[in-house]
Amino acid sequence: MKTIATLSTLATFxxxxxxQAVSALRTCPVKHNGEDDSQAIKDAFEECKSNGRVVFxxxxxxxxxxxxxxxxxxxxxxxxxxxxxxxxxxxxxxTTPPVPGAVQGVSAFFTIQGQxxxxxxxxxxxxxSGEEWWHLDPLPSNRPVxxxxxxxxxxxxxxxxxxxxxxxxxxxxxxxxxxxxxxxEDIDNKHxxxxxxxxxxxxxxxxxxxxxxxxxxxxxDCVAIKTSMYNKKNNYTxxxxxxxxxxxxxxxxxxxSLGNIPEMPDYVSNMLVKNVTCxxxxxxxxxxxxxxxxxxxxxxxxxxDFHVTNSDNPIQIDQCYFNIEEEECLADPAKxxxxxxxxxxxxGGGSKKAGQVMAYIVCSAGSPCEEFTFENIDLIPYDGSExxxxxxxxxNNKTAGLDCxxxxxxxxxxx
Ligand SMILES: *[C@@H]1O[C@H](CO)[C@@H](O)[C@H](O)[C@H]1NC(C)=O
Ligand SMILES: *[C@@H]1O[C@H](CO)[C@@H](O)[C@H](O)[C@H]1NC(C)=O
Ligand SMILES: *[C@@H]1O[C@H](CO)[C@@H](O)[C@H](O)[C@H]1NC(C)=O
Ligand SMILES: *[C@@H]1O[C@H](CO)[C@@H](O)[C@H](O)[C@H]1NC(C)=O
Ligand SMILES: *[C@@H]1O[C@H](CO)[C@@H](O)[C@H](O)[C@H]1NC(C)=O
Ligand SMILES: *[C@@H]1O[C@H](CO)[C@@H](O)[C@H](O)[C@H]1NC(C)=O
Ligand SMILES: *[C@@H]1O[C@H](CO)[C@@H](O)[C@H](O)[C@H]1NC(C)=O
Ligand SMILES: *[C@@H]1O[C@H](CO)[C@@H](O)[C@H](O)[C@H]1NC(C)=O
Numbered sequence: 001m002k003t004i005a006t007l008s009t010l011a012t013f014x015x016x017x018x019x020q021a022v023s024a025l026r027t028c029p030v031k032h033n034g035e036d037d038s039q040a041i042k043d044a045f046e047e048c049k050s051n052g053r054v055v056f057x058x059x060x061x062x063x064x065x066x067x068x069x070x071x072x073x074x075x076x077x078x079x080x081x082x083x084x085x086x087x088x089x090x091x092x093x094x095t096t097p098p099v100p101g102a103v104q105g106v107s108a109f110f111t112i113q114g115q116x117x118x119x120x121x122x123x124x125x126x127x128x129s130g131e132e133w134w135h136l137d138p139l140p141s142n143r144p145v146x147x148x149x150x151x152x153x154x155x156x157x158x159x160x161x162x163x164x165x166x167x168x169x170x171x172x173x174x175x176x177x178x179x180x181x182x183x184x185e186d187i188d189n190k191h192x193x194x195x196x197x198x199x200x201x202x203x204x205x206x207x208x209x210x211x212x213x214x215x216x217x218x219x220x221d222c223v224a225i226k227t228s229m230y231n232k233k234n235n236y237t238x239x240x241x242x243x244x245x246x247x248x249x250x251x252x253x254x255x256x257s258l259g260n261i262p263e264m265p266d267y268v269s270n271m272l273v274k275n276v277t278c279x280x281x282x283x284x285x286x287x288x289x290x291x292x293x294x295x296x297x298x299x300x301x302x303x304x305d306f307h308v309t310n311s312d313n314p315i316q317i318d319q320c321y322f323n324i325e326e327e328e329c330l331a332d333p334a335k336x337x338x339x340x341x342x343x344x345x346x347x348g349g350g351s352k353k354a355g356q357v358m359a360y361i362v363c364s365a366g367s368p369c370e371e372f373t374f375e376n377i378d379l380i381p382y383d384g385s386e387x388x389x390x391x392x393x394x395x396n397n398k399t400a401g402l403d404c405x406x407x408x409x410x411x412x413x414x415x
Contacts, residue, residue: 025077027053032082036065049114050074056082056124063087064109067096067144073114073151080124080159086146088132093140099148099172103204103226106170108148115152121159121181130163130198135191143197145170149177157181163188167199168218173234175207182214195219200250202226205234210241222247222278225255227266235296236267243274252283252308255301257321259294259336266296266336275305278348284308285343288321289336291329291364298338308348314379315343315359317369319393333366341369345376356381356388362407363393374401 028048031040041064044054049071056062060082086109096107109128112119126146133143143165149156150173157180161168168184171177179201186195198218203209205228216222222245227237242253253273258266278284285303308314317338320329350358358379363369372394379387391397391404 025051025053025075027055029055029057030062032057032060032062034061035063037062038064038066038068041068045070045073048076050076053077053079055079056084058082058123061085065089067092067107067109067111069111070113073112073117075116076114077118077120078112079120079122080126081122083124083127085127086129086144086165088129090140092144093142096142096144099150099170101228101231102148102170102172103202103228106148106167107142107144108170109144109146111148111150113150117149117151117154119154119156119159121157125160125162127162128164130165130186130195131188131190133165134188134196135193139196145202148172149174152176154178155180159183162186163195164198166197167202169201171201171203171206171209173205174209177206177209179209179211180213182211182216184214184216184218186218199224200247203237203240204228205231206237206240208239209237210243211245212241213244215246216250217248218250220251221254222250223253225268225271227258227268232264235265236269238267238269240271242272242276245276247276247278247281249280250278250282252278252281252286253303254283254286254288255298256286256288257290258288258298259290259296259334262293262295264295266294268301269297269299271301273301273303273306277307278311279309281308281311281314283313283316284311284348285346286313286316286318287338287341288316288318289334289338289364290322291320291324291334292332293366294334294336296336298336298341300340302342302344303346304342304344306343306346308346308379310351311348312351312353313360314348314350314354315346315361317341317361317363319364320362330365334364335366336364337367337370338363339370341371342373343375343377347378349380350382352382354381356385357390358387359389359391359402361389361391361394361404365393368393368395370395372396372400372402377402
């Protein structure tokens with residue numbers, strides 16, 4: 001009886017402390033044992049899941065021996081004063097469950113979910129051991145992504161991600177998201193192979209994402225705006241803002257691929273890409289959609305002050321993605337329509353592979369592209385020759401502001 005009375009006094013006391021603590025966040029430093037800190041990470045999140053700060057302490061090198069999915073967080077700050085390593089472990093390939101409803105069924109080492117979450121990289125970094133994965137043959141298909149988010153109001157700043165086995169950030173079912181001062185580098189100094197699939201960011205079902213003041217050195221999309229393939233209710237990504245970003249070695253700032261499950265429409269709209277430099281950029285400004293009667297739309301996308309160097313495809317719209325025969329695309333074209341695209345002040349140069357072709361705009365015969373505008377396009381082929389802009393099924397090709405060469409004419413000329 002006495003114990004119960006004491007417990008109830010204690011509970012009242014804790015309740016009062018809890019109420020007082022609403023303004024100040026409670027801090028939970030993650031304990032460190034140096035072998036596998038995943039349980040300690042889970043414990044810290046459990047303890048600080050609401051109005052808390054989870055801190056990876058300075059000068060500590062944490063190891064993640066097991067994947068972490070946080071509880072639903074509410075008003076939580078996650079601080080990386082120290083660093084976190086994901087050791088190479090093939091078990092991840094077969095056993096890591098996918099992020100619920102994820103695009104391409106991807107799984108993640110670290111999934112953060114909830115609302116009002118801040119992630120602060122305060123000198124710490126996350127190291128993914130990507131070089132131990134990229135050279136494997138066959139390449140394991142289920143390599144986890146570095147970090148996945150399912151958060152309403154997310155602010156991530158100052159994070160440094162090194163050598164991701166797969167995508168770096170995956171943002172899914174989230175709203176009001178901002179990434180600032182992010183540094184991503186995926187380079188294989190060990191085996192010298194290509195860092196496969198190391199997208200900077202992928203999205204699905206996101207309303208409001210800003211990526212600003214960031215630096216990415218990788219070998220796949222710098223940013224890939226995708227949307228869900230499985231969720232019939234929220235199959236969109238909208239309100240996307242990408243500004244002051246440097247990408248190197250990447251596949252550019254992409255929308256898609258979209259529409260790979262024909263009966264499921266995908267919607268992407270309201271995207272602004274401004275002041276992006278894309279060096280050694282396989283593709284620069286790119287939108288890719290599958291044929292086979294794919295449904296949905298891409299609407300209101302602007303690329304402004306976009307600079308590419310050594311690019312195979314400075315501007316590319318491809319509605320016959322991916323490696324599909326032209327005959328098949330003609331017989332069963334995309335119904336997903338691309339409209340209201342604007343390209344303004346696109347500068348730089350193509351690679352030898354690009355030849356003279358500085359824009360490749362191949363829209364669908366089933367839903368021609370509409371309302372495109374081009375202004376101040378100054379793209380120079382590698383040999384200084386006249387640029388060629390190939391177009392197909394661009395409805396307003398006479399007024400778009402680009403001197404289009406019909407794609408089929410060009411092919412006839414080449415033969
Ligand atoms: C895991 O990797 C092995 C070797 O590459 C591969 O055979 C297997 O299919 C992969 N499993 C999954 C689930 O991707
Ligand atoms: C998602 O797709 C379904 C059809 O599968 C469609 O009825 C619905 O309107 C779409 N949702 C949105 C938000 O567009
Ligand atoms: C454009 O972006 C680069 C980063 O790639 C940045 O250094 C530069 O300050 C930005 N320019 C403006 C006008 O904001
Ligand atoms: C860009 O990537 C190339 C390799 O593709 C590398 O040699 C160069 O150092 C990188 N530049 C920067 C600024 O990271
Ligand atoms: C087009 O997208 C921009 C964001 O890039 C947004 O500010 C604007 O309101 C959108 N226009 C329409 C008609 O939705
Ligand atoms: C597309 O452009 C047309 C004509 O400029 C405009 O009337 C319409 O509001 C735009 N729609 C979107 C979604 O931006
Ligand atoms: C065009 O974009 C580049 C950045 O890629 C910028 O430095 C330049 O000032 C822009 N020019 C105009 C006329 O806005
Ligand atoms: C140009 O527009 C006309 C009229 O919409 C269309 O018939 C033709 O196929 C278009 N050509 C190209 C190269 O897009």
